[in-house]
Amino acid sequence: MTRNLRCRAIAVGAAVALALTACGSGGESPDTTANADGLEKTTIKVGALPIPDSVSLYIANAKGYFKEEGLTVEPVTITGGAAAIPQVENGSLDISMTNYVSTFSAVEAGKKIKLVADMYQAAENNFNIMVPKDSPINAVADLKGKTILVNNLRNVATLAVTTQLKVAGLTENDVKFAEKPFPEMGNAIASGQADAGWITEPFITATQSQLGFRKLADTMTGETENLPIAGWMATEEWAQKHPKTLAAFQRAISKAQALASSDRKEVEAMVPTYTKITPEVASVITLGTYPSELNADRLQKVADLMLEYKYLEKPIDVKSIIVAPPAAG
Template identity: 35%
Template sequence: MFACAATLTACGLLPGTDGDDRPEVERNTLRIGVLPVVDVAPLRLALNEKLFERAGLQVQLVTVGDETEGIKQLDTTLDITWGSHVNLLRAFAEGTQLQLQGEAYQAGSNTMALVTLDNAYDSPDKLASPRIAVNTLGNIGALTTTTMLRTAGVEKQGIRLQEMPFEQMVDAMRAGTVDAAWMTEPFITQAQRNAGARVLADTAIGPTKDFPVSGYASSKKFAEANPRTLTLFRQVLRDAQEAASNDKLSVQDVLTSYMDVDQQTAALVSIGTFPLSLNPARLQRVADMMDTEEVLPERLEISDMLPPGTT
């Protein structure tokens, strides 16, 4: 059970509140777009433990088809959406007025990795022109894969990325249409258990060590209209993130409730870090790497996406 589930005020997250007193907010309902990923486990646990409800917020998690759909639904069917920082930053750079409301997940050891079935492919620099499956071109998988392979000495122009769903990657490796696949958990563990796959390279080391993976964003319009509501959301999110960080077993256990993963596999899943707050320096890493890899039209200042007063 979450250490702070009994009371939010005991964790010091609601300044100015005492007992049943709650801060005044513009609205007490929030619809949050999510995908079935490890990153959102703290939100799932927070709902189970009624952390938002105790703070006076009614939160509904809405499963969306993909990150782009979630961003498009802001200000219509969603108030906040989860997304990879790469997608959120690209959308902002392309003109979508977003404000980041929290960090969701930070990569840890073997939480994202290149996986292969080819025993001869035993080091990242073994192939001059590797065929790599990624779930989405231009997203975090492509970015970290390219960065890691370039660091290993593979020329960028030789890297051949092929887009496909995680669920199809093992079959593609078996068929020999790709040499390796970029995967996240629990797909890494499933590929190891069910197909005898092995990790060719951890893509959360070197320049991508502790890489900021994903976060939550609202539209700037919604943020400007509901600053106290979103401040409260960030406070409860911090509580949920901290509790999840202190209880990885609960995180692994809750995965079975919203992901296609059995208890045995969930128990083996590598878990990264759940950041407690928006960190401008950490998030600027993502923007700068995107600039280096030329996936942004120009360098982005992450401060332009943060709530006023974020330090």
């Protein structure tokens, strides 16, 4: 979520920005000899954004879930899910975070990408359209002719906003979308460069507390309620070549997702260790949910929305790009 969830200034926001603009190094991920469990690789590089969405990767490392599976996982900071596709294709990453809109667009373009695990699903008020406190814009219909900042064009941001425009009787052609990284949105809007922004956490909390911004609309309602945002991907070739390694990753990440979904305190404790989000901010931000199962029916909703709003030219059967998790027991 994908969320091109989910590169995500302000006293709070400025500190967070450092984490969200960092980049990881590439380099070939080395093959290792099979271990006692028969894993094809025992050390893998996994791309992730330093945001709350990817917390299960760090929980699984800290709790020893990967180690229990015979895996050493090296997190690599990426700049976005779409940007990571070339890195998994050239082998500098084994697995990476991705948002589902980018993934389905890539699949339609012929990329041989597989979804291997779920990560993040939207909840109420963690992807909002925000405006300055003194803005004359008081309803979505008032956005006609206005400029809305999004982190990426033709991705989950614009798709989510467009669903809300539709409810208000508008289309995407009635507004102007402009790209701006999340850390820069608050100041850009406050200085008059745009009228509104599609903002996620922790920047919702930051712009509210430091700039007095207010919520115009929650974009994860109606057609986008509980929208799946982000997951983990690998290339089809990698998945076929490393089935035991992939299964080990899936088991460990699912265990971490289950913990994240059942105990917010675990998320709050972990997020400050790999981002610049402070414990104080981590304790108050609005979080989505962390599904432990990659459910084709839920993900099909994203692909169908993309088709409806012309982000895809033809239907995609999501089941065809999911690598099933290993059987329990």
